[in-house]
Amino acid sequence: xxxxxxxxxxxxxIAEVSPWIFGGFLEHLGRSIYEGVFDPQSxxxxxxxxxxxxxxxxxxxxxxxxxxxxGNFTSGYHWLDGxxxxxxxxxVRELAWQSLEPNTFGTDEFISLCRKLNxxxxxxxxxxxxxxxxxxNWLEYxxxxxxxxxxxxxxxxxxxDPHHVPVWCLGNEMDGPWQLGHVxxxxxxxxxxxAAKMMRDTDRSIAxxxxxxxxxxxxxxxxxxxxxxxxxxxxxxxxSLHRYVGNESDDTADFLALSASIDAQIExxxxxxxxVQAKQRSRKRAYLCFxxxxxxxxxxxxxxADGQGKFAPALLEEIxxxxxxxxxxxxxxxxxxxxxxxxIANLAQLVNVIxxxxxxxxxxxxxxxxxxxxxxxxxxxxxxxxPHVDGPSYxxxxxxxxxxxxxxxxxxxxxxHVFAINRNLETHMPLKVRLADGALTRALSSExxxxxxxxxxxxxxxxxxxxxxxxGWSVDGTASxxxxxVSLTATTFELG
Numbered sequence: 001x002x003x004x005x006x007x008x009x010x011x012x013x014i015a016e017v018s019p020w021i022f023g024g025f026l027e028h029l030g031r032s033i034y035e036g037v038f039d040p041q042s043x044x045x046x047x048x049x050x051x052x053x054x055x056x057x058x059x060x061x062x063x064x065x066x067x068x069x070x071g072n073f074t075s076g077y078h079w080l081d082g083x084x085x086x087x088x089x090x091x092v093r094e095l096a097w098q099s100l101e102p103n104t105f106g107t108d109e110f111i112s113l114c115r116k117l118n119x120x121x122x123x124x125x126x127x128x129x130x131x132x133x134x135x136x137n138w139l140e141y142x143x144x145x146x147x148x149x150x151x152x153x154x155x156x157x158x159x160x161d162p163h164h165v166p167v168w169c170l171g172n173e174m175d176g177p178w179q180l181g182h183v184x185x186x187x188x189x190x191x192x193x194x195a196a197k198m199m200r201d202t203d204r205s206i207a208x209x210x211x212x213x214x215x216x217x218x219x220x221x222x223x224x225x226x227x228x229x230x231x232x233x234x235x236x237x238x239x240s241l242h243r244y245v246g247n248e249s250d251d252t253a254d255f256l257a258l259s260a261s262i263d264a265q266i267e268x269x270x271x272x273x274x275x276v277q278a279k280q281r282s283r284k285r286a287y288l289c290f291x292x293x294x295x296x297x298x299x300x301x302x303x304x305a306d307g308q309g310k311f312a313p314a315l316l317e318e319i320x321x322x323x324x325x326x327x328x329x330x331x332x333x334x335x336x337x338x339x340x341x342x343x344i345a346n347l348a349q350l351v352n353v354i355x356x357x358x359x360x361x362x363x364x365x366x367x368x369x370x371x372x373x374x375x376x377x378x379x380x381x382x383x384x385x386x387p388h389v390d391g392p393s394y395x396x397x398x399x400x401x402x403x404x405x406x407x408x409x410x411x412x413x414x415x416x417h418v419f420a421i422n423r424n425l426e427t428h429m430p431l432k433v434r435l436a437d438g439a440l441t442r443a444l445s446s447e448x449x450x451x452x453x454x455x456x457x458x459x460x461x462x463x464x465x466x467x468x469x470x471x472g473w474s475v476d477g478t479a480s481x482x483x484x485x486v487s488l489t490a491t492t493f494e495l496g
Contacts, residue, residue: 004391027071030315036351072096075128082106099307127171128181132195189231238289246297256423257396325368336408339384375490382412450487
């Protein structure tokens, strides 16, 4: 392959990278919570029933903010069921995933988990079967000082100090007919506006996320977003985006060209938000919250999504390979390249359910996507630079022309973080990285994730796909390396 150049300049910056784009998502779904993060019967359980092996693995990902309790589960969840003495909490049949929910893990357990992992909590209120007032009451329980009804209830449950939940989602995927309480955009917007108004009146410090379109494939895509944002106005700080992708056609080259579609989704929803801001002559605009994203297509629908009235059934348990990990890298590169508009993003999900971690009894497995996320999230701080890629390209089946290199870069003081994906399936990529107004002096650290596209980890072979140190850089003002085909490289350079 002919040489590819990645050209950067410190003055061509995009914005500070929000640490909150490295977030996660935890839902009452399958074995995500029970047998996932919370398993009092496990040999790894701590005094709170949390699995210490899972916590240790999640800590490696350095996530910053985690969304809870759903997801589709949110639209049938009543938060009062999940607080107080566990032996007095009701067991209910939840309808989103047709499972039995004992409510032994709820608000206070989630906050405890957040404290263990230094996550900011992010809660999604029930605007499906719930009411705006119920949402406001939950906010009071979490954020208000003692002295009022629900804050005193929190104190009685063991937490005198407020939980200080900073971000609240106004429902979940309310554009979807599958959602409990689904209504047209105009009706959802009224409900969300009412909830946001009461919640803001209770705690003016919070940020709210309005439900945007749940997928670009939705027939109401963008029209839904416009209607909702116009009605909610300044009461919405963010609008949500969701995206799940897959390689259904088994076309790896096309799958790895998805970055063009991810970029287009971000730019389209951002254009809608800017339009509403301009139309309303407002100084405030809604930023983007990509609060559900991942590869998900094998374990989808049918028996994979029907709990059949069971407790913690195995649902949506995707096995990830190398090409999936590279697509996770594509998502994160796109978020960094759009740092001026994407301010929150949540990998869906964390454990067992379409997660980077799997458990089997007391065993734990790190999937391929675990390493892709970790490689980038541990280099998250700084200002995103606008990358210019000069190199060979190819024409994909679904996403048009893309360069073989997909890249992003973050400038952090005297360090430059570069994330490079070679999506060529067969050929090494000679790559040269140059910072036009600065000199690269050495590679402080570098990791690579590579192999065959379909390689995946298993409990029998847990290290088939994992990040390993990369020592292939030659640095002398610029940096050069030959990147293997089908690879993700994450590197921190020192600047002179």
